[in-house]
Amino acid sequence: MLSAQENERLTRVGPGTPMGELMRRYWHPVAAAAELDAHPVKAVKLLGESLVLYRDLQGRLGLIGDTCPHRRISLEYGITEAEGLRCPYHGWMFDPTGQCIEMPAEPADSTFPCRVKIAGYPVEELGGLIFAYLGPEPVPLVPRWDLFVMDGIWRDIGVTEIPCNWLQCMENSLDPVHTEWLHGHYYNFIMGHRNQRDARGQRFVDRLTPHHVKIGFDVFDYGIIKRRVREGGSEQEAAWRVGHPILFPNILRVNWTFQIRVPMDDTHTWHVMYQAYPPPPGEEGTPQKTVPVYDIPIQDERGKFVTDFVLGQDMMAWVTQGPIAHRDLEKLGESDAGLILYRRLLRDHMAIAEQGGDPMNVFRDPDTHKIVHIPVEHSLIDTAKAGALSTGQAPYSALLDDVEAAWAKVSAAAD
Incomplete structure (x- = not known):
């Protein structure tokens, strides 16, 4: 049990809070980079700050404050141009650093633009995702975790x-240990009552949920490894x-x-399910x-949690x-024990950050940071051959053909 004060320190993420820092x-x-292909401007909320992400006509990314300082309207509706994002109300233009570079209604020789700046943060694209950094300088490297940079795989x-x-x-x-109950007994309970078929049209079969007889946790270079032995295992x-690794x-x-x-x-999380596969035949x-x-659904049309797949059960x-x-x-x-260890690790690295040091997984040396390999339980090929994804979706080959259609079919089958 934590005190209410300790809980506040671990959960609040706004500017100036210990966890936020x-x-x-x-x-x-x-x-996702593909989101800006559909529309070049996206509203973003990160660590309590309301921002706007955009890609200008040169292809440069920018992440700036979401409100024009002139008349305080939303820049989510801004116009992307070659030099930056233009406010649609009076045409003020902001470059990727948040610097105002043009005010069409002011005199041509006015120095007013150079005196107006809003928040602007570094952004980089890697592995189909766009990453942002809101912290102090010097800016560290974007972590090159293996799935982001491996050759010869496809992703969604x-x-x-x-x-x-x-x-x-x-x-x-x-x-x-929650897996044997939430993803085993509970799944069997709801699916048994509904006499469901899975995404491939096969009749529901009870999930095997052997009891945990031993669990263990170790801190390693990049976070925590959790271990388990179930009944009948070794x-x-x-x-x-x-x-099973957790990356800090x-x-x-x-x-x-x-x-x-x-x-x-403090009360909203953007959850990213980043999946890698071998390319289709x-x-x-x-x-x-x-x-x-x-999009992965969290609730159905009645406002009830969708709990007939693993991530849906977790989200509930x-x-x-x-x-x-x-x-x-x-x-x-x-x-x-794993929760207690993780909370201790968070507190330890909050203290490191408060003292101005680099916490775990802040990378700075490009020569030694080409790719960070993470130990895993299973091989890529074995996982692909298993067919159904951990999110309860159709096999990956269908997703590669048409992700939205595949997910629509699964959602329909679950109704």
Whole structure:
């Protein structure tokens, strides 16, 4: 159990808060690059700040404050031009740093534009995602985690805006025993009552949910490795021997997927499901032109949580704890050792950030930061052959043909 004050320190992410200052030491994804192909301007909320992301006609990315300082209208409706983003109201132009560079109604020799600047932050594109950095200089390198930069794979990106604090999403990843109940017994309960078929039209079959007989957690170079042994298993299996990595501070690695929990503000999280696959047959060696992006549903048309797939079950559990979980009321047991370790790691690195140091996974040396390989339990090919994705979607080949259509079919089948 945490005190209410400790809970505040771990959950509040706005400017000047201890956790907010730690999180500002990291690059965070704020959009899929494909989103700006559809429309070059996107409203972004990150670490309590309201911003606008845009791509100008030169192809440059900018991330600036979302309000024009002239008459205070939203720049979400701005006009992209070669030199930046122009306010649609009176034409003030802002470059990618937030500097005003043109005021059409002011005299040509006016120095007023150079005296007007709004917030502007560094942005970089990597692996089909656009990352932003809101922290102090010098700016670190964007982490080159293996799935972002590996050759010879294709990718897609599923996103959800979740109405709860980011820490609830992450703590779930340090809680291995929930899988046998939430993703096993509960799944069997709801699907058995509905006599459902899966995405391939096959009749529902009970999930095997062996009981955990042993769990363990180790801090490693990039975060925490969680380990498990289930009934009938042993420590020689990959689930214990290799384990399951959590990348500090806010990424879960599941086989060939990253789940990235981006703190939008204190009570909203942008959840990114970043998945990698071998290319479809006949496309080996062909670069993927665009990394597709799609929405993962959280609620149905009745406002009920969609809980017939793994991530949907997790999202229900996260959100129903409330906008910010009351950790001062919780009662933890021995099986919660992973949560306790993770909270300790957060506190330790909050202190490092407060003292001006670099916390875990802040990278600065480009010569040693080409690709960061992460240990995983299964191989890429084995995961692909398994067929169904961890999100409950259709096999990856269908997604590569048409992500939206594949997800629509799965959603329809679940009704």
